[in-house]
Amino acid sequence: MSEADAEAAESTPGKTEVWIEKYRPQRLDEIKGHENIVPRLKQYVDQDELPNLMFSGPAGTGKTTAAIGIAREVYGDDWRENFLELNASDQRGIDVVRDRIKDFARSSFGGYNHRIIFLDEADALTSDAQSALRRTMEQFSNNTRFILSCNYSSQIIDPIQSRCAVFRFTQLTETAIEAQVREIAADQDIEVTDDGVDALVYAADGDMRKAINALQAAAVMGETVDEETVFAITATARPEEVEAMVSHAIEGDFTAARAALEDLLMDRGLAGGDVIDQLHRSAWEFDIPEQATVRLLERLGEVDYRITEGANERLQLEALLASLALEGEGE
Template identity: 90%
Template sequence: MSDADADGATEAETDTDTEVAESTAGRTEVWIEKYRPEYLDEIKGHENIVPRLQRYVEQDDLPHLMFAGPAGTGKTTAAQAIAREVYDDDWRENFLELNASDQRGIDVVRDRIKDFARASFGGYDHRIIFLDEADALTSDAQSALRRTMEQFSNNTRFILSCNYSSQIIDPIQSRCAVFRFTQLTETAIEAQVREIAADQDIEVTDDGVDALVYAADGDMRKAINALQAAAVMGETVDEETVFAITATARPEEVEEMVEQAIAGDFTAARASLEDLLTDRGLAGGDVIDQLHRSAWEFDIPEQETVRLLERLGEVDFRITEGANERLQLEAMLASLALENQ
């Protein structure tokens, strides 16, 4: 190759590298990944869990673990943080993550998990297999997993993540140290939201933060996603923007609908419900969820609150069984209105 050709090739490579760098710089990062804690001491809101996990790592005595709890509370983050603490820069080579809801058959347990558990590795006593959404595994797959956990316990540690530990068979639960992740506190979510807003140079009003915390309902992932979406809409993230982005009704709007029904004005209550479902775009499940969360905060007599919760339970069950959500919600409001006429 001539010097001219070499210079031309070098310039072309430089131009390409510049284009790639500019393209990468222009991409919008996903904040839930950018701000995901990398180590255990960075995890917020689980002061009763993190020290115990750190103790396992420090003592180099990691048992099989089970993380149970709602979505967005840090189960996957904790599993990855443990891998980083144990393996440092080699964590990706020694950490296998599988999503059981996608790969839920017995063949996954027999093949992929066994192949990884048998693979050779150096410098470490064991490898970690993280099985996310393990409660989606079939009964046969869980039975196969139990046997696999026994067979490879000398060089493999399992971390299982699930929403409902009751869906995991007892033989597996008894082999794991179970950690129950509760919904994150409002303080923990607010601290993370303000920290991200400061890092991104976003102006967030106090009522905007309160709205993000309310809409998240203990789910850190939901709060961060909502913050990122709201930040695109304008220079300031306020209450109005957050509620519009998250398709969430203000607590006072839900309370007004209930008060109208309790006052015997079914027509007004039905109009309020219509506004929430049609104009605001809420799903019936969202309305039930917000009613349940705010029931004890409504300025209504305790007896009426109890009656509301009773109706909510019945409606939620019927919708889960496939009933029409609009019809069921209207029937609930009609029932509350009839009792107070």
């Protein structure tokens, strides 16, 4: 980078920095939306009684942030030297446990009772690697603490779970995400309309990282972040568009329902999985009879499974709408 480029970057930090890192909470007290978890973690730190920990829950809910927050509070400015972060989805084999983790755990250090090893996406570790990890946790229990992060704790073997204090991170509330979005917008001097904030919260679906990324992407598009910009950036359909598609099918108008699906998939660029997720999230908010909602959810379960197994997304979604339309005609 030239000197002129460097000066330009310094003069416009909001345009060059990644906001999810710039606004990542630095300490446990700054984490939003987990009032039932943060005080317990702080108690471990304050009493210097940190056990092995397991954080499970959806992406973007603060698991990595909590781990780094613990390291910062325990080690202060020395946290990087005493905190090893590994991503198990990239390094899934037993060699990672045998080599990198053991090397770090064995290395000498002074001034602290233990070091912290943070293993992100631990549910991606193979069974053999998890067994090796269990033995390593036992071998270095006197000077090393492990923090494991996973989406599904059921994928972690019981011997590891029993050695950890388990914390389950839930999706962040709409209130927590809205507060963070407005705080960042104010700091960046960005104008965000109320419907723009609502769209960011809807598109995020409990994922703070997704909300912040969407806000930064939308801010680049223009001076004002509004609903239209957010839905375009995030490739998300408006709830009313999804509801209209389902309503057409339930009323027996398959042609209109199929046209609405065509618009979402082809013109708007949504993936089949995105359509299913939005249908599932909004099903009980649709203005349709309860029995129709039950039928919709039943069909969604079948379609989601078939797509997961490799079936054609568009064909399965059209079959979903067709089955709803056939039942609608029979009523």
